[in-house]
Amino acid sequence: MKYSYEFKKECVESYREGKWPDTPEGVEEKNFHDSIRKWFRLEEVHGPEILKHGNNINWTPDEKLEIVSKVIAGKSIKSTAIENGINEGQLYSWVNNYKIYGYNGLVNKKKGRKSKNTTMKKTNIHKPKELNESEREELIRLRAENEYIKAENEIIKKEIALREKRYAAQLKAKKQRLSNNSKTKDTN
Template sequence: MGKRKKYDYEFRLQCVEAVLKGQGSITSIAKENGIDRANLRLWLKFYEAYGESGLKTRAKRHYDLSFKLSILKVIEQERLSLREACARFNIGSESVIIHWRRVYESEGKAGLVPKSKGRPATMKLPIKRKAKSPTRPLTREEELLKENEYLKAENELLKKLQALVQADKKQKPS
């Protein structure tokens, strides 16, 4: 599958106007300009429904759940083609509707709910941190407990460092 080619607004308008002025059929104008007939037909539908603004490229749009469901329902009830549905509801590509249909058939309504994109706003810290001590001054007993805790941690760190040095000496005999 090749890369999708994008056509600028002026080119689309020129092709549509050529068809409307009777300078050739959809097939002949599509062939002359090296585009697919289906694209030209879709451009014509958009032009007929929305005028020149219908040919302008649309930024990525986000549709809510109710809109997606209503479009799928109308397509089913009125037996609309994908091209007609795109033109009627101003959706840029038929593939969008095809995707909605597949997701709805496999996951139901839950699959059509818009999902947030990107990294979560806040990350959870793996270690719970102690709350800051109150601003009141520490009692003598609390100071001693804090110092004792610090010395125990320092002692553990030194023991681990000494064990690493011993292990390193055993691995590299001099």
């Protein structure tokens, strides 16, 4: 059952005063009290805004990994979820995906049905994709590595050219010696 922000605030206020609000019909009292305790803890850590609907945060895979690693290190899912202001079920799902797929299990996947007509896809040729910090660092590292390899290749090419030049000079000198030797033999 979804409760309004105002209702949650009233329940938390009553709980703070040491009273339990009336349990709504069709809801088990124990479950309702557990929810109020959770709302109270969430509000203590994150403020009253956390009780509003639509507080969905788009977590990056790195942020998810940081939270999941706390759970794997032994911290409880419940306390970690409250500390980070996320649903316990969502955190359980992240932990499960991480255990099965590793880091790739934490990457956000596109939702919805795949398009049937792939030839009509729109492509943004004019707008390059924004890079995040780790991608930008990797790009810089790869560019530097590329420059190093290019310089290394140039050195190797120059060494090969020098060897070929020396070898050609040696062959020329050998031919001249042979021709000089044959001339001296002819004159004898």
